[in-house]
Amino acid sequence: MLKKVMLSSAFLLALFSLAACGQNNDSKETNKDVHSMTDALDHKVDIPKKPKRIIASYLEDYLVALDEKPVAQWTVGEGKIQHYLQDKLKDIPTINYDMPYEDVVKFEPDLLLIGSNGSLEGGKYKEYSKIAPTYVVKNGDGVTWRDQLEDIGAVLGKEDKAKAVEKDYDQLVSQTKKELKNEIQGKSAVVLWVTNNSAFMVADNRSSGQLIYKELGFEIPQLTKDISKKATADFSQVSLESLSQLDADYIFLVNSDNGAAMFKDPLWSNIPAVKTNRLFEFDGTSSWLYNGPIAYTQMVENIRNVLK
Template identity: 60%
Template structure:
């Protein structure tokens, strides 16, 4: 199995902490890939924090904070893309974002300023705490997208689309995704009925498991109806983030028929442990590995569509 690990220790702490706080910067690509509406008008909208934000009629220089998936899906090219330590980017979006410069996840004021955005979209309320919202608002209209517990990628897509006046396009994106998910769910029922699956991320001799209702877990268990292993259900009861650490002792209880191994280092000593070697999925050669260029660590219509395609290629023969 060929595995890859592109995340720094700092990036790891951000991912485990829940939502990846992020940001976007700029380069010479200042126009959206979609045509702008010449009849559009400036609007005032209330964001997730209750701020009244004046949205420009046709924003052309958008900075999105870890919202690139939604922007690309809506045919918008941001002027920058999120990074952690100038090392981690969303590789799966690079067919659309190649050459777009990066900006640190924490949106340094001076970096945002130099790109002169005409609209700043922020994915997490925490990003604008401590007076930062007022600072950003001096640069550009700043809109905090719906976020927090209970907010899904569907909610965020719809919110971003409403800001960009693309509600109808968002509905089409969701309809296409649901059609793919429903078709795949039916195919799984015919080809992998009653099979369970777990999603693991192994790094620094530590295993992390995706929660039942978060990230790729929401796709596998919620959208596709795959059986939830007992250990995944147990871990999910107390999970406060997308990924939860699992001890070696608890890992021995994992009874999943299939394991999806994400962005993991094949040289990690964890894979030499007898606990790992004796897992049912490992012994039955039902471990499917995806590297850092995959979308399994992310959320959004593009990320989740890619996850479904990866899963189909793995389980549906």
């Protein structure tokens, strides 16, 4: 009888050991499927190694560059999307820019990438993190598209791909500077955006300003320098009277208002770059109003096409 009890005890002990071993293995397998990162708001986030249902509102440029597709793409109201990405995202449904909780739930994401600290006000982070791992990408003043690309690349385990994207871009910029040396050296340029019959000028250290001045090497007109000192956004409003004194050799115009009355004003017609036909126009669906490796690549290609 004692022998039977001992055998039974040994048998039960073996079963418990096997169960514990199985639990440990399950735990290890689970841990292998995620990696932890600390985001821009100091949240420690357990990120799936191979997410399949990503929402990254207004960060789609980076996903496409890294050969990923989101399950939903950014929009502001009906029809307001990032048109320059639609060759890759044309079949992707939209989600409004403020990412309503109910809409996010419907898409059943397994990873949320957030591009702005401000978009999480009102306890949204807590809400989102109940749906899926939620990672806030580097953002704010001084953060470049390269910083964001590398951050997202690390999240997705695609650091090498991010570096390759940067390398290709740098080669394009270098080649453009070489081919357009005579058109760039000693020449000044500005980027203007016209919408609702109002003009806005890009700051010298933001968005396309960073591209044309720091990377391509165009000279900065005095008006741009003045506006940049007070700039709090990529584009700052500028009066037509101020533009009439603009001493830029080139104007790259993002036109979101073809019928703007200002284009018929003599002050506009007498701007030197307008008078000499050195105004190059791109429509409001182009990449000039956005950030990211694809947006910047397309801007460089636009400049090459109009100046070559």
